[in-house]
Amino acid sequence: MKEEHISTITQKQPADKNWSHRFVIVVGLSIAYLPGYIHKILNLFGTRFGPEGPPSVILWNWLSVLVLTLYIIVIERRGLASIRLARPTKKDLEWACIFWGIGMSWNWIMNMIAPQPHNEGLDTLINLPLPVIIALIITTAVTEEILFRGYSIERLRELTGKLWIAVSLSFMVFVFPHIQFFETQWLLYHGIGTVFIYILYVWRRNLWACILTHFLSNAPLLILAIGLD
Template identity: 30%
Template sequence: MVWLAIAGLAIAWGLPAIGIGDRLFPGDTISPRIGREAAWWAFAAIILLWVTRVERLPLGSIGLKRPTAGTFGWAFAFFVGMMASVMLSFAVIIPALRLHQDMATTRSLIAVPLWLQCATMVRAGVCEEILYRGYPIERIGWLAGRRWVGALLSLAAFVAAHIGWGLSQFVVVAFGGVLLTMLYLWKRDLPACMIAHALTDLVGFALARAHG
């Protein structure tokens, strides 16, 4: 199980890091963007198959379980908190640090049909929570004997995956990552994290689109 967990972590973080989607689907037109989105879903599916077929563990071992009323309630509560952190970041923290938002990256995400933008935000909420939250927190926590170690390392990996967006986005992602990690550690409910993550991205980039 030790080597299976290590291999699973290498897959979860390695596949996105080496840019397989970008290599297979280069370009900024609609078709390659759809291809890159499909690649992310494939990465997440591989990890789910790894858990169930190779590690032979239930999906509950990475916090993936049937949603309950509490799932939606806590997801909405943390979505509100994440949106508050976004507004605080752009209104106070980022100006105080004299940082500037990477508008080129933002425009690249919203300069697509609305349906594709929404699909991207949902994909981010689902796939990133599997690859950067549920699986690594549980497996690193098991390997280290401390769940907080898994939480810290998974948070670092999540933020690092967004570092190319610029330092201002680093602040926003770090706040969001901390809140989502807290939600997972508290409730061990990955669907709640997925919903909160997707809602924050959907609303945040909808606002950017409206002002773009």
């Protein structure tokens, strides 16, 4: 009887630990995706907080990154290397620039073949004050890579056991709000660049490389804004 009792306890412990680990990951993902649903939560309570429109990204993305960082260190008891936020090699940065060049070349070619039509989302961005645009460029490059690439892919991989599933889910979560704001045409001009950032991440396994590619891809927004002044 004692042996059976001990065996039952031994079987339960790994199962309980497994479910506990999954729960921790789900909570972490909820924090990572907070910017996508925080406004809906506030609306449910009839509350408004912080700036409206694109500038709200600056507040909620950085807040999510801060909370998520504390969560990784305190609750998960891991380091930031667990989301591939580690010192990049020279090759990592070189390939980041190469992949940015490929994405920009695709964008340029597509604009030559089929010029991008009027886009209300883009107009909204380039008409913001320059300091806000600069803050958005830096914010999205850093925070989106942490929230939607590094943490999302690594934890979804642990949750599903499949890298391709993790990448696919992360891609959908990342792309959906961009399509909502920039419309489906965004995929034609920037979809390939986004795919290459995912390829870069899976290949080089370094988030700083992806942050650099993302930053360089966002930078032309500043040129467009200055050109309108």
